[in-house]
Amino acid sequence: MSGSKSAWDVHNLPDNSERTFLVTGGNAGIGYFISEQLAATGARVLIASRSADKARLAIEAIHSRLPQARVDHVPLDLSVSGSVAGIADRLGALSGIDAVVLNAGVLAQPQYSITEDGNELVFGTNHLGNFALMERLLPLLVASPGSRVVTMGSVAARFTKLDLTDLQSSREPYRPMRTYARSKLAQTVFALELDRRLRAADSHIRSVIAHPGGALDGLTPSRPPLRTRGRAEHLKALPKAVMAQSKENAAWPAVRAALDPRIDGGELWGPRVLRGFGKPVREKVPAEWLDRDVAAELWQQSQRLTGAAWKELDQAAI
């Protein structure tokens, strides 16, 4: 079931001036371009990121192209439980969010390291941080009819399995890419389980997965003052354009997943060509990702590790 609900033009997005989106990691890379493209629709965009300075540069870059853009920064460090717990307070009087794009993430780390909460850094940031964050943001999604969560997955998740006896990669040897891939798979399994639980609670909120394909800074256009691509960097990356793309184009699946009303919860969207580059299309969700026992066990362990109770999900009609 791979296809493309047609008539979606990545260069001509519908007006969203009445809507509000929160993009984690909107200060850099793919998240910057997701923020820029959403802001271009007239939407209000909240860049949730840990560095105020980087967020300021991203906002300046967006304003230099879109002077009317409505973009603000919300401090968030996904690896620090206190920062995640305080997000709702920092969002102040916001009455609702139409979509949260869970883009932020750490890539493979050279060595095993832990967060200040004692979790393995990659799993702790990419999965546990997002698990706890979504519990906190749920009321703002409940308040916006037709809202959705977009989780940024990865092709890497297809080539691994979760080890439910060692989610935090504590056993030797530490393998950076395996730990990263498992963290993306955990995010994906969580996103699918969240969609099932939302439906079971009669919620209007939907949870969707997007992945960017392969995205390289060297193929990505400059966005001063945030980032300027060097000529040597560009030339070095050019041969890889046969299987990867710019971070600008890599933003397309997540942007479509956030905006296209025809996309339903539980769907997976990614680039058309070899899952590496091109316009966004729907992909078949691998059967292993839909294992409900694995999802239930991951949910339970994530609750224990984060303390996120998800009480609202137990109430009917959220």
Ligand SMILES: NC(=O)c1ccc[n+]([C@@H]2O[C@H](COP(=O)([O-])OP(=O)(O)OC[C@H]3O[C@@H](n4cnc5c(N)ncnc54)[C@H](OP(=O)(O)O)[C@@H]3O)[C@@H](O)[C@H]2O)c1
């Ligand atoms: N690039 C690819 O080919 C590729 C492929 C598959 C999936 N992905 C996924 O796409 C997403 C974006 O990737 P990218 O290539 O754009 O990476 P990137 O350029 O390294 O950007 C990562 C973003 O995540 C933020 N981040 C990292 N740790 C954080 C934390 N603890 N709290 C809050 N924000 C944090 C970073 O903020 P700082 O600037 O503060 O570090 C940055 O904004 C990730 O989820 C990644 O797994 C990427």
